[in-house]
Amino acid sequence: MESISAAGRTVVPAREARAVRLAAGQRVSVVDLEGGQVGDVFAFAAEDVAEHLSAAHTRATTSRLFPVAGEPFVTDRRRPILTLVSDTSPGRHDMLIAACDPARYARLGVTGSHPSCADNLRRALAAMGLSVPFVPQPVNVFMHIPVGEDGRLSWLAAVSRPGDAITFEAAMDCVFVLSSCPQDLVGINGSRPTSLAMDVSAPN
C-alpha cells in the first residue's frame, strides 16, 4: 500500500472526485468553497476496501438519520471508520440518497454522457490502483433532504455557506473519497456545481 496522504489541502474540482489515505487519528475537513455545494463522501478500510462505510449500519448504531458530533460512522462489519468531529455549516446533511450514476441521468433525460458521483468514485479509486465491486451509499455532506412527517423527502438547495466545513476523524486507517456532486438537473447544488476542498491534518 502507498504511504498515507500528506497533510494539507486537496481541491476537488466541480464534477470531479479525489481520494486520500488517512491514518487512524488523522482528521479531514470537507470545505464548501463557494457555498451551496453537495459532496458525496465514501470511506473504505485501508486493509480491505471491500469493507466500507455503511449508512444502514451507521443508522442502526447511532439510532439517528445522521450522526451528531462525537458519534461514529461504521462499516458494513459494524466497525467505526470515521467520527463526526465538528460542523460549522447549518447542519443539513443526507444519509438517505444513493450516489448519482449514469442510470440516474438517463432517467432525467440526459442522452449523452454526464459525470456522476458513482463514476467519480470509481475513477478516484482507480487512480490509487483500487476498485470496489459496487458503489456504497454515500454520506452526502451539505445535501438538504428534509424528511416530512409523512416520510416524504424534499430535494432542496444546499444551504451551506462559503467556507463552511464538516470535519471527520479517521477511526481506522482508511481511504476517504470526496466527489463534488455534478448534479445540475435537480436543484440540490443551487444554480451550478462548484468545487470543494479536503483539508487533511498532519498524522498523529
Add this chain to the structure above:
Amino acid sequence: MESISAAGRTVVPAREARAVRLAAGQRVSVVDLEGGQVGDVFAFAAEDVAEHLSAAHTRATTSRLFPVAGEPFVTDRRRPILTLVSDTSPGRHDMLIAACDPARYARLGVTGSHPSCADNLRRALAAMGLSVPFVPQPVNVFMHIPVGEDGRLSWLAAVSRPGDAITFEAAMDCVFVLSSCPQDLVGINGSRPTSLAMDVSAPN
C-alpha cells in the same frame, strides 16, 4: 436456472429464511402469522443476482422513506424489481436499518452463535446454488422504527396483527428472500420471534 417456484404458501419458521423465484407479474404476500413479527425482505434480479433491491435507490426514486401502494422498489441499477401492491397491516415498515448479523449480536453481548438475517440470507440463497458478495440493506416489513423530528430513530415492537399481509408484485424475474427476524435482544419482535409465511400467486 431452476424453474419458477410453484404458487402456494411457504412457511418461514421463526429465526429462519426461505427464498422463492418469482416471474415478472407474480405476486407474493408476506403474512405475519401470529402478529408482531418483523420480516427482512431481499430481492435479486434472476438473471444476475449482483443486481439487488436497493433501499437508497428506492428512496431516490420515490422521494419517500418507504413506498406507498403502486410505487416501485428499484435495484442498484434503478430498475423496478418489486411493486408495493397492498398492505392490510397498520403500515409500519422500515427501510433504514441494516440486517442483523453476527457482529450485531456480538455488540449486544452474545458470546456464542446466534441466528441472524444476514446468515439466513446467505443460507437461503445457497440452497438455490446462489451467493452474493455482500448483504444488501433489507426491506424490513412490519418493523416499527419511527423517525422523530430531530432525526432520532426509536426501536418499537411491531404492531402487525395475526394475518396482516403486505403484498408485492415482481416487476422482473427475481429471487425473493424472506427472513423471519431472529432478533430477541431488542424488542422489535415483541416477546419472541415467530413465523411468517409467503403466499405466492400463480404465474400469469
